[in-house]
Amino acid sequence: MSNFWDLINIEEFEKRETFSDERWDISFYCKDCRKLVKADRPDAKWYTFVCPECKWEKVVIWTEQWLKNNYKIK
């Protein structure tokens, strides 16, 4: 199942000039590992996130609460 928020991608975040790790209480969810992960950001200039466990970039970035609700994380 896919919905609107799944369409939020890396490019979208690059456009957010106000994007801030502190202001946005963001978390990372790996679609392959199916859990919250501490994603690496290889290049701080680009919002490219890599799952530290599977090394894929199928990482969804959003608030922890939203991720938990959407992906049914306990």
Ligand SMILES: [Zn+2]
């Ligand atoms: Zn992963």
